[in-house]
Amino acid sequence: xxxxPNSEAPVIEEALAAFEFAPEVxxxxxxxxxxxxxxxxAAVAPLPPIAxxxxxxxxxxxxxxxxxxxxxxxxxxFRIWIVNVVLSVLTLGVYSAWAKCRSRQYFYGHTSLDGSxxxxxxxxxxxxxxxxxxxxxxxxxxxxxxLSPVVYLLLLGALVLATPLLMVSAFRFxxxxxxxxxxxxxxxxxxxxAYKTYLNIVGLSMLTCGLAAPYTQWLWSEFxxxxxxxGDETLSWRTKAxxxxxxxxxxxxxxxxxxxxxxxxxxxxxAGAQLFAGDAAPxxxxxxxGAAMSAMMMVVMGLFYALVxxxxxxxxxxxxxxxxxxxxxxxxELRSEQKFGELxxxxxxxxxxxxxxxxxxxxxxxxxxxxYRNSRLSCLAQGELVxxxxxxxxAGDGIGDAALDLGDLDLDLGF
Amino acid sequence: MASSATNHRPLSVAGTWFxxxxxxxxxxxxxxDGQGSITLDGxxxxxxxxxxxxxxxxxxxxxxRSIHFGGRGKLRSTDFAAVVALERATGRGQGGHWLDRMExxxxxxxxxxxxxxxxxxxxFKWGVPWVANEAAMALPASAVEQIGQGTLxxxxxxxxxPSKLKPARQSELRQxxxxxxRRYDHLPLKLLFRRGIGPNAxxxxxxxxxxxxxxxALSTDDRQLIAVLAHEIGHVHHRHGVRMAIExxxxxxxxxxxxxxxxxxxxxxxxxxAAVVQAQFSQGHETxxxxxxxxxxxxxxxxxxxxxxxxxxxxxxxxxxxxxxQRYFASHPATSERVRRFGKTAPHTHLHPDSM
Ligand SMILES: [Zn+2]
Numbered sequence: 001x002x003x004x005p006n007s008e009a010p011v012i013e014e015a016l017a018a019f020e021f022a023p024e025v026x027x028x029x030x031x032x033x034x035x036x037x038x039x040x041x042a043a044v045a046p047l048p049p050i051a052x053x054x055x056x057x058x059x060x061x062x063x064x065x066x067x068x069x070x071x072x073x074x075x076x077x078f079r080i081w082i083v084n085v086v087l088s089v090l091t092l093g094v095y096s097a098w099a100k101c102r103s104r105q106y107f108y109g110h111t112s113l114d115g116s117x118x119x120x121x122x123x124x125x126x127x128x129x130x131x132x133x134x135x136x137x138x139x140x141x142x143x144x145x146x147l148s149p150v151v152y153l154l155l156l157g158a159l160v161l162a163t164p165l166l167m168v169s170a171f172r173f174x175x176x177x178x179x180x181x182x183x184x185x186x187x188x189x190x191x192x193x194a195y196k197t198y199l200n201i202v203g204l205s206m207l208t209c210g211l212a213a214p215y216t217q218w219l220w221s222e223f224x225x226x227x228x229x230x231g232d233e234t235l236s237w238r239t240k241a242x243x244x245x246x247x248x249x250x251x252x253x254x255x256x257x258x259x260x261x262x263x264x265x266x267x268x269x270x271a272g273a274q275l276f277a278g279d280a281a282p283x284x285x286x287x288x289x290g291a292a293m294s295a296m297m298m299v300v301m302g303l304f305y306a307l308v309x310x311x312x313x314x315x316x317x318x319x320x321x322x323x324x325x326x327x328x329x330x331x332x333e334l335r336s337e338q339k340f341g342e343l344x345x346x347x348x349x350x351x352x353x354x355x356x357x358x359x360x361x362x363x364x365x366x367x368x369x370x371x372y373r374n375s376r377l378s379c380l381a382q383g384e385l386v387x388x389x390x391x392x393x394x395a396g397d398g399i400g401d402a403a404l405d406l407g408d409l410d411l412d413l414g415f
Numbered sequence: 416m417a418s419s420a421t422n423h424r425p426l427s428v429a430g431t432w433f434x435x436x437x438x439x440x441x442x443x444x445x446x447x448d449g450q451g452s453i454t455l456d457g458x459x460x461x462x463x464x465x466x467x468x469x470x471x472x473x474x475x476x477x478x479x480r481s482i483h484f485g486g487r488g489k490l491r492s493t494d495f496a497a498v499v500a501l502e503r504a505t506g507r508g509q510g511g512h513w514l515d516r517m518e519x520x521x522x523x524x525x526x527x528x529x530x531x532x533x534x535x536x537x538x539f540k541w542g543v544p545w546v547a548n549e550a551a552m553a554l555p556a557s558a559v560e561q562i563g564q565g566t567l568x569x570x571x572x573x574x575x576x577p578s579k580l581k582p583a584r585q586s587e588l589r590q591x592x593x594x595x596x597r598r599y600d601h602l603p604l605k606l607l608f609r610r611g612i613g614p615n616a617x618x619x620x621x622x623x624x625x626x627x628x629x630x631x632a633l634s635t636d637d638r639q640l641i642a643v644l645a646h647e648i649g650h651v652h653h654r655h656g657v658r659m660a661i662e663x664x665x666x667x668x669x670x671x672x673x674x675x676x677x678x679x680x681x682x683x684x685x686x687x688x689a690a691v692v693q694a695q696f697s698q699g700h701e702t703x704x705x706x707x708x709x710x711x712x713x714x715x716x717x718x719x720x721x722x723x724x725x726x727x728x729x730x731x732x733x734x735x736x737x738x739x740x741q742r743y744f745a746s747h748p749a750t751s752e753r754v755r756r757f758g759k760t761a762p763h764t765h766l767h768p769d770s771m
Pocket of ligand 1 (some may be wrong): 701704
């Protein structure tokens, strides 16, 4: 049906991609903190705003809208990024684990809610461990692909089978290493639950030839969001499967319009090129026609990419609103209000920035996007945001069975 | 512990204390007495710690610093100057200041950009091809054979059909090939006939050279086919198949490293730079194989124009050639370029009677 804008995601992330905020967490140097839910009720003195001194005040149940504030800048992040890239290259990739940590710490540390910044706590050595595992698996795949198609397919099959396990491991790792006001997030989905959900999804997809995509995506998102917790409180998720289905239905006419425009464009371009060629020296066919043709093709290609960005922006803005905006924690709720037009503008500016800088302005593009997402994210708080860490906090680090504790497995290189 | 501390001016850091029990925070002032003791001013009841248990997080940009004492509680502070002073005086920082200084310097950033641009240009021009070549040459013959056979099986199942060339014609061409082969005893060369993908010839890494019926039909002189086969043997000789795989991997990794997940930023064109670089490597290989063919033809006394003839026929069949920007995506050099190289050398070899 409609295009999955995340279809380029690497294997392990593929399924993650279904879930708009997981990619942010796992790919980017850490856009918004992971299960970016904010916290809850209790009583205490938040930072800057109310400089109350100590503790438990009977919190008035006043509803407040607390914005997520992102204070990072492209210039500051650029210098971190360039150091990351150069040191990673010079150390043949070993530094990339530290690079990823610093990048995430930067984005988390510059994202604050109610005056307090998020915190990324992962140990770079753990990330390095994950990296080595991933590199080993990729190495095996590359070798197998070259040497024997059979072994390659078997390995690929094994990797697909292991996907839920790897993802649960990555979610646990990321959640456990994300904190706000010294209280950590957690992921309590079990491997069995992940496999059950995954099997349901695979079964439904096969039965419906992929037509169940909106529903299966919702199932997966529900699993991921619903199994995250902050402190001792599990997140709730208000978004219904119908919301996903409605979004996909919107995508259908958009995609059709896109293809009509695209094929129309190619036809016109071809006709135009032939006209051109007619005018040009008729003897030199390879010159006039060829050049006009390729110029036209480039225009069409550029147009195509610009056009694809439109539904992508629409889909991702809506998806972020559905996924993030549906999150609740106790009496508090998140609101995500990304606008299609605004996100499209960010995307187009990013394309221009990256193309004209040959990719060197990547940090500015990244910061622009993260800043936009945060500017549209807020928390509807009932009284003070006070949450207990609870016993779960203590268990959190130890609980991850040793077998599952593979470190950080995602492929994101941390820039 | 406290006894070992030298006497210092007392220092203080303002921040928020989070107990780790809940998100409740308390505005506090951390005071160090200049010796071994730290007190938190503002926590009800007061808290005291030994300075030797203190850990101050490494700095990253203008993000809050954390200070903890081994327990669950943690002080978060943006009072950067005070934290740095405390860190210097007590030596309780986690380090990372050299990184922070590097990340703060525009001069270094500019230097690194230059290094990066020059380094990646040089890396792709010389480094990657060199590594790919060394690796390909070091690969054991058995592995190369595996790769070749695997590819052949795959091609036979998907695109290629059995040849319909008459057995007599096949053995004629095999004999021609055998003459070429004699010159390259060290290569396990083998000629196979297939059809179904238009006029084409290609070499697999293990020395198998495939010739299509369509190409055999297109040629008007067997010396044209000799020229093509010599070019394909050039690919085998230089182990281009394996090098291509290695270079392709290097390109994907580099693009991933430098651009990260570009599609996340709304740029759907992430594949383009990779495609361009990849195509440059491929064009380099073709030029290498052309050179090899040229030398071979000169040695066995076949005029280079036969290569031109078959190129021209292929060109005519395929239509116009890539111009402008598209050329950068092409896997082969522009025909005009190749023709120019062969044309240039032609006069010197017009010694043989078969050159007209
Ligand atoms: Zn070739």
